[in-house]
Amino acid sequence: MYYIEVIVPLPISKTLTYQVSYDEYKMLLRGFRVAVTVGKSKIYSGIVFEKHQNVPDLFHPKPIHSILDDKPIVTKSQLELWDWVSKYYLTSIGIVMKAAMPSAYLLSSESILTCNIYEIEKSNEISDNEFLIYEAIKTNDLSVKELNNLFKSNKTIRYIKQLINLGYISIKQKFIEKFKEKKKPYLRINSKYLVKSKLKNLINTLEKKAPKQKQIILSYLALKDDSNWISQKKIKIQTSSPNSSFKSLLRKKIFDKKNISESRLNFDFEENLSEYSLTKEQLIAYDEIKEKFRQNNVVLFRGVTSSGKTEVYFKLIDEIIKKNKQVLYLVPEISITAQMVTRLRVRFGSKVLVYHSRFNNNERAEMWSKIIKNDINAKIILGARSSIFLPFKNLGLIVVDEEHESSFKQFDPSPRYHARDLAIYLGKILKIKTLLGSATPSAESYNNMINGKYGYVELLVRYRGLKMPKISIIDLKEEIRRKKNDEFFSDNLIMKINETIRIGKKIIIFKNRRGYAPSIECNSCGYIPKCENCDVTLTYHQYSNKLVCHYCGFSNFYDKRCLKCSDVDLTIKGFGTQKIEEKIQEIIPNALVERMDYDSTRKKNSFDQIIKNFESGESNILIGTQMVSKGLDFKNVGLVVIISADNLINFPDFRSHERCFQILSQVAGRAGRSDERGEVILQTYNSKHILIKQIANNDFQEMIANQLKERKLFKYPPFVRLIKVILKSKNYENLQISSKWLGNVLKNFFGNNLLGPVSPYISKIRNDHLINIIIKYDEKTSRSKTKKILTKVVKSFQSISTFRSVKIIIDVDPQ
DSSP states (O other): OEEEEEEOSSSOSSOEEEEEOHHHHHHOOTTOEEEEEETTTEEEEEEEEEEEOOOOSSOOOEEOSEEOOSSOSSOHHHHHHHHHHHHHTTOOHHHHHHHHSOGGGOOBEEEEEEESOSOOOOOTTSOHHHHHHHHHHHHSOEEHHHHHHHHTOSOTHHHHHHHHHTTSEEEEEEEOOOOOOEEEEEEEEOGGGGSHHHHHHHHHHHHHHOHHHHHHHHHHHHHOOTTOOEEHHHHHHHHOOOHHHHHHHHHTTSEEEEEEEEOSSOOOOOOOOSOOOOOHHHHHHHHHHHHHHTTOSEEEEEEOTTSOHHHHHHHHHHHHHTTTOEEEEEOSOGGGOHHHHHHHHHHHGGGEEEEOTTSOHHHHHHHHHHHHTTOGGGSEEEEOGGGGGSOOSSEEEEEEETTTOGGGBOOSSSOOOBHHHHHHHHHHHHTOEEEEEESSOOHHHHHHHHTTSSEEEEEOSOGGGOOOOEEEEEEHHHHHHTTOEETTEEHHHHHHHHHHHHTTOEEEEEOSOOSSBSEEEETTTOOOOBOSSSSSBOEEETTTTEEEOTTTOOEEEOOSSOTTTOOOOEEEESOOHHHHHHHHHHHOTTOOEEEESTTTTOSTTHHHHHHHHHHHTSOSEEEESGGGGSSOOOTTEEEEEESOOHHHHTSSSTTHHHHHHHHHHHHHTTSSOSSSOOEEEEEESOTTOHHHHHHHTTOHHHHHHHHHHHHHHHTOTTSSEEEEEEEEESOHHHHHHHHHHHHHHHHHHHGGGEEEEEOOSSOEETTEEEEEEEEEEOTTSOHHHHHHHHHHHHHHHHTSGGGTTSEEEEEESOO
16 A cells, blocks of 8 residues: 655644555655645645655545646745744644745635536425525536625525525535636737738738738748748737737738636846946955855854945855756845845846746746746846745855844744744755844854854955945933933934935834824823734824824824814924925925835835835935835935834833944944935934944944843844743633643743743734743753653643633744
8 A cells, every 4th residue: 555645834833645546656745736625625735745654544545636746846944944944933834835845836616516416496495595596506607606696695604504405505525726827919920821922912902901810920930930920919019909900800801819728927127237236345245255264154244334245145145056056035025125126136137036926926926936947137136035945956055134123024924934044944855055144143142153153254345445325323311301302313313314414315214103193192181002813002194184003004184183082282203204394395405305114115115115215315314214225225315314213212122232233333334325424423322331332333243242141141033932822812810710720831842031921012912811921941951852851741731621712822932
């Protein structure tokens, strides 16, 4: 007997066993896609994980439904990575599969209603509604969804059940293919008109009677190649002919027509074959990276902002693709790296493939197919975190740019993986090198470098020897004391902004809060509007005139009255990017202002347009959130303004100082990237804070040394690992009881290495109350044993009936 283990895209803790014939066993390899029945009748597409001849003891396996492909669509290294992710991040391998593959490949059957008896008369045993449903199904097999749409009702299910009980209809499973090839009409002239005399007669005839049709034929002849099949769209663009002219030519059998498959992806980019030379400092860094790769599989590359790290990446990439290998270039967020896409395509042309979640299912399936074939158009894959799961056929190098970014960590939905860590593990599986790049490396990566796990290379000189921007600190407490500040713009800052605009330079203003103001308070009753679903205040958005929750999207119209006492005496507290934009236009009326935040970049291409306007000079002041700091390279930026650093420093998280330094250093690095030294103005109420001094002095070494010292003392990463257990429930009392039970049981195993249960900073989101429990474990503690204990305790928790309404989320290595 022959068996296969199959991964199905469901939250099932292990693979499912199915029986196959000898011929199927011989044909199937790991990574093949098969259709299998799960439960009584539901069919899913699954991936073959392994095959064997071990007869199961406790059950008789079902046969597979069918084999869906003629070769594997998932590689062995992918399956190994999926298995590791499921074990390390405590999630099912089916959920990993669902996250990893384009949904066009994740097929499942749909319940279809079909008629059993085709001739019945209206009788007392069925109602009018049941008879109408029966008549509809008799005409055509329908799904429940189609029936609901047809009858404009969601209550058809009870009528369907009655018809099934009476035997008039039954349910069958229909397996639906999601991927659809893109096909376009192509034309070929009828072979009899390839004879010159007949073609001449045809053109003469059409010239008098149908000049548009004559134009189409002449255009076809001009475009014709060896295949004789020419795209109808091409001819239409050239001739501007109506569809009726094409239909007439087809009706007269002058043209033959067929639909030919076309790619949805655009690879019409020319490669720049010019030689690119590195600066002396970049060349030294490049040689050092090559040398370190001989000793280490992972190299941490620290290059200050505007040092030209990207050029070093490109040199390494060029070397790899010349060997006919692939390169994975991971970036934190694809939506904000438009400039990187352009730079890669200018250098490497159509060899660059961009992969991210904004592509539709069919486009992603096409990309998957190109990558597994090692296609010429898929040599360099630029992508966000999900691209780590792609089916690389011949991967030669992984580059993780801005490796410190928390965006590489997936939170919802599961699996809650960190793409940087997966990149390192994938490199280990494939025995290839991984390069981690950043101007401000994460504490975890830096500590691994200190311990000798990673090689280390520095590039501390800016491109062309430009100086790092001058960072000036403005003490807002002092400004208030001297009454020299206007709300959030100090006098010195206003003067500097005016001066920068006057000399024709551009300005970037950073504030890590979108909207107009974080809250509004009534001066009569003290009421501050809060979200109905979350434990947060509503943010005022001036352009929509709404109070909006940034967690669940709940909103209220703002009519400038207190929602509780109706008084109009209200105070706007704090400020966001919208308010800064309004204030700038007030104090500098001739300024050309653009705002870059989540609200202003929702529309398609809006982000690219904002960048284009700022680059071309159509705007000279760019106000934004963290978006302005990541992967953007602007010329002629003379001034960067950090409106307030205090909210980042004081955020209640052990990583807040590290993150504050990283964000503000990245923002500051946008200044002075062309010919002249730039300037950064940082406003704060705490100018004496050690972190402010470190930022002003660009002193990464001191900051990271302090952070590592503190974390070692208080037992935080990178010296211990964390597992966060999040409990969610709409019932607050039940959540309290259940979290105490779980906390007490875990305390028996982990003792003082357990923190909590405790409510988080925001204790309710989308009507779910939240409680956190954190487990710490160090290198001396067995990782697998810790996870095994946690899994066992959670399983016991879920078996208690009163706790079943409480959802548990396990987040390994939370960020």
